[in-house]
Amino acid sequence: MTRALRELYRSNPVLAITGWLHWVLAAVLIVAVQFDSRIILGINPWIKPIKFSTSIAIYVWTLAWYLRYLCARGRAVRIISWGVAICVVSEIAGITLQSLRGVPSHFNVSTPLNAAMFTAMGIIIGINTALLIWVCVLFFVDRPDIPAAYLWGIRFGLVLFLLASFEGVFMVMHGSHTVGAPDGGAGLPFVNWSREHGDLRVMHFAGMHALQVLPLAGYWIARSGSAEAVQVSFTGGVFLLYLGTMALLFWMAMQGRPMAF
Numbered sequence: 001m002t003r004a005l006r007e008l009y010r011s012n013p014v015l016a017i018t019g020w021l022h023w024v025l026a027a028v029l030i031v032a033v034q035f036d037s038r039i040i041l042g043i044n045p046w047i048k049p050i051k052f053s054t055s056i057a058i059y060v061w062t063l064a065w066y067l068r069y070l071c072a073r074g075r076a077v078r079i080i081s082w083g084v085a086i087c088v089v090s091e092i093a094g095i096t097l098q099s100l101r102g103v104p105s106h107f108n109v110s111t112p113l114n115a116a117m118f119t120a121m122g123i124i125i126g127i128n129t130a131l132l133i134w135v136c137v138l139f140f141v142d143r144p145d146i147p148a149a150y151l152w153g154i155r156f157g158l159v160l161f162l163l164a165s166f167e168g169v170f171m172v173m174h175g176s177h178t179v180g181a182p183d184g185g186a187g188l189p190f191v192n193w194s195r196e197h198g199d200l201r202v203m204h205f206a207g208m209h210a211l212q213v214l215p216l217a218g219y220w221i222a223r224s225g226s227a228e229a230v231q232v233s234f235t236g237g238v239f240l241l242y243l244g245t246m247a248l249l250f251w252m253a254m255q256g257r258p259m260a261f
């Protein structure tokens with residue numbers, strides 16, 4: 001693990017440091033939870049920035065690892081890295097500030113300031129998504145010197161990540177993440193997914209972390225020793241299974257059905 005972190009910093013210090021900043025923020029906010037009794041939409045105000053900072057840290061480190069394979073695209077990698085770093089730092093700053101103020105950060109247009117904050121975060125996420133589209137295109141255009149199944153895992157992971165990003169746009173259009181009730185009802189521990197109604201965040205979460213799951217699946221399939229075409233076929237099968245699961249989660253949410261916990 002130490003060697004991997006050193007390699008991450010050596011190859012992409014911008015995203016490596018960005019990840020560390022978010023891990024530190026998450027640790028600080030975990031402590032803050034113990035000293036704050038306020039509630040926003042049914043949960044402690046610091047839970048949401050903890051979730052986002054943890055997820056962002058995983059995201060930027062994952063992206064930094066993959067960008068190592070685009071060694072012939074130095075300028076593009078630098079632009080993408082700085083762009084993503086600025087976007088995620090700006091987003092977590094907005095989320096944390098709104099939690100400090102004691103108000104929801106998303107879907108909150110109750111005042112001009114809250115509406116401006118939400119709009120700004122939307123623009124930031126739009127820029128981040130555009131940068132990931134660029135990354136996806138580069139991985140489909142280029143042929144990095146890695147096993148084919150692993151490469152296709154990265155490609156499929158990026159596609160599903162982008163699909164989840166577009167579902168985020170749908171949530172904005174819907175005006176909330178809960179279907180069948182206002183946001184803020186009884187939810188699962190920490191993630192706070194609704195236990196009583198449909199919740200669009202479940203599919204969003206699954207798609208975001210396809211960026212880790214699909215490449216890992218491709219990596220391990222590539223180690224199986226079978227023919228390359230067979231490995232790629234198995235990776236494609238994992239992609240279709242994962243895509244089907246995401247579609248099911250989206251359908252359940254739209255039907256107002258909660259996760260069966």
